[in-house]
Amino acid sequence: MKKFNRALALCLILLLLPFPVARAEGESAPVEISDAAGMLAIKDNPSGSYVLTADIDMVGVDWLPIPFSGTFDGGGHVLYNLSITRMSEDTSITYDGRHRGYHTVYASLFSVVENATIQNLNLLNLKINASTDQPCFAAGIAGHIERSSILNCSVKGRIVINGTSRQCGVGGIAGFGNGLIQNCSVEAELTVIAVNPEVASEEYLGGILANGYADLDGCSVVLAGYASVHGYAHNGGLIGIDDINPRNRKHSGYVKNNTVDASITFYEETDDRRAYCEAYLGENQNDTVIVSANTTTRFESNEVTDFSRPLRADMDENPVYEAVVTPPRDTEMGYTTYTNKSNGYSYTDDYTAPGHTPGDWVTESEPTYESEGVKRQYCSECGALLGEESIPKLVGVTSCQIDQTQLSLEYRSTFQLSAAVLPENALDTSVTWSSSNEAVATVDQTGLVTAVEKGAATITCRSNDGFASSDCQVEVYMTRGQWIVRYVLFGWLWDK
DSSP: OHHHHHHHHHHHHHHHSOOOOOOOTTOOOOEEEOSHHHHHGGGGOTTSEEEEOSOEEOTTOOOOOEEEOSEEEOTTOEEESOEEOSOOSOOEEEEOTTOOEEEEEEESSEEEEESOEEESOEEEEEEEEEEESSOEEEESSEEEEEEEEEESOEEEEEEEEEEOSSEEEEESSEEEEEEEEESOEEEEEEEEEEOOTTSOEEEEEESSEEEEOOEEESOEEEEEEEEEESEEEEEESSEEEEOOSSTTOOOOOEEESOEEEEEEEEEEOOSSOOEEEESSEEEEOOTTOEEESOEEEEEEEEEOOOTTSOSSGGGOSSOOEEEEEEOOOSSSOEEEEEEETTTOOEEEEEEEOOOOOEEEEEEEEOOOSSSOEEEEEEETTTOOEEEEEEEOOOOOOOEEEESOSEEEEETTOEEEOOEEEEOTTOSOOOEEEEESOTTTEEEOTTOEEEEOSSEEEEEEEEETTSSOEEEEEEEEEOOHHHHHIIIIISGGGGGO
16 A cells, blocks of 8 residues: 555656746747848758848848748748849649739749748848749749738839740739738839830739739738739739639638829730729629728829830939938948939839938046956947946056166266156156255156255155155265365355
């Protein structure tokens, strides 16, 4: 019975002990990314989990769009100055308005995003300028989104794609596909140009999504759109064309609670005319989609038929731009605004990281001979501490050596003494001269000794910081002639 009780007690103790909680199979802590090298390393594990821990300047990075099927949390941080000129090496199938499939390439942060979650990411000063003869989509975050979510992200920049194939499109967040895009914002200039007049192509332009049936909820768009196509144009403030591809797929989706402020200028030239341009869905081929509670603050649609005039303001003939630099502030990035002097078109570029405005260094504690001092520098705008430095201890004199240790002077003569003071960087290298017996010998503050009377005196040189001194023993003597003259011939008159 006793053995049973002991065993029971042991079991109870073991049950009460804390045990580590095991991670779910395949679950691991996200990889932290704080620089451009970390972003480039995603290609080595595109199904991993990642989190940004800092804003990252992507200037000078030759970015190649990569597929992604993991989780990416921007942590509210900013990727800025990202420039993309290359198309993705991977492809996927996309569909046009007639449900014909195309092997498609992408110019975007990620190419094919499948079964993934991307959230809390901000792209600032994104620049995409891609040209290809393949079917293509360009977008801020995902070229092709498939069964994925993009949440709480923002894109600000300029996206341009020039295509010569039968299908091309540009979107602020995603190019083609399906999934959930929620609480995202776009402030962008989007341009898609089908440059080959011999090809009856289809182009898609959407402030959020170019082509597909993703659910859009709570997004906002500020859009300047430009499109040129010798074929079919599908332009929308939110989605260029909302379509189920292919038709045997069913989806009851929604486009709700979004805000649009957009201007879209487009060319469309074809005998089989099919040009669309609407505030929310350029064309809707998805009868089951619910479009509700969206708001338009501005929507301008301008179809241009004169192909002799430039489509985009930045394509003005021989433009001359004026640059105005806005320096960074405490919590705001710096940037440069470029304005076309001939037509007023402007854009921002060359973003720099936020920075404090350094004030003067302030001495918080003075140094002494025994301890260091402290000085600090604060931001002149917000008062944040920017730096702290120690002030070296005061350096005292360690040696004050007179050039003569003994001196024999003839009565009423002079002699110039000097003293070497070390170290040279001592705070105070000045000295004071004195005589122990001024009736015998005096000394001025330059070290000039004057013999006054026969006898002995000590000349002292002392550093004014009081740390060092040295002596010179002076003996004053009279010659026989001086003695005879003074005491025998003239006597007391000598001293009168």
